[in-house]
Amino acid sequence: MSSYRKCYVCGIEKPMDEFYNDVSQSGGKKYECKDCCKKLSKEWQLKNPHRYWSRYVLNNHKHNGYDIQLSVDELTNIAKQTDICPICGKLLVYNNGTNKKQSLDSPSLDRINNENILTVDNTWIICLECNNLKSVKPLVDFVKFCDMVATKFNHLL
Numbered sequence: 470m471s472s473y474r475k476c477y478v479c480g481i482e483k484p485m486d487e488f489y490n491d492v493s494q495s496g497g498k499k500y501e502c503k504d505c506c507k508k509l510s511k512e513w514q515l516k517n518p519h520r521y522w523s524r525y526v527l528n529n530h531k532h533n534g535y536d537i538q539l540s541v542d543e544l545t546n547i548a549k550q551t552d553i554c555p556i557c558g559k560l561l562v563y564n565n566g567t568n569k570k571q572s573l574d575s576p577s578l579d580r581i582n583n584e585n586i587l588t589v590d591n592t593w594i595i596c597l598e599c600n601n602l603k604s605v606k607p608l609v610d611f612v613k614f615c616d617m618v619a620t621k622f623n624h625l626l
């Protein structure tokens with residue numbers, strides 16, 4: 470078996486360790502080189518920000534021990550319908566919601582009743598800033614809290 474392979478995307482002949490493992494392909498390696506793989510997945514991410522984000526978030530929650538009863542398709546649908554944060558109204562930026570590059574306008578998953586289980590009905594997407602502030606509080610407690618602060622500091626507004 471040759472220790473080189475020609476990448477079918479860029480056409481450059483590269484050593485086998487420049488290709489990711491893939492048991493379903495001949496030689497146990499992918500046909501496109503690592504560089505091309507990274508470029509393709511980046512392009513895919515830019516073209517499918519909602520789906521990319523959904524896949525990332527569900528993996529993350531699974532990893533953290535949540536009971537996931539929500540498919541990537543279902544979450545992608547919710548994401549596509551949630552362009553702005555339903556709490557504060559700021560525009561959500563799906564492309565920076567992953568890989569520890571989050572900012573305050575990144576989307577984040579919030580469980581409406583804070584159970585350890587994720588379903589279509591108890592999940593919504595709010596901005597990271599609202600999620601940080603709301604923390605694990607049920608929405609109604611968060612709103613009461615905001616109301617308390619707003620009443621006390623009304624003179625500043």
Ligand SMILES: [Zn+2]
Pocket residue numbers: 476477478479480481501502503504505
């Ligand atoms: Zn290549």
Ligand SMILES: [Zn+2]
Pocket residue numbers: 554555556557558559595596597598599600
């Ligand atoms: Zn918000």
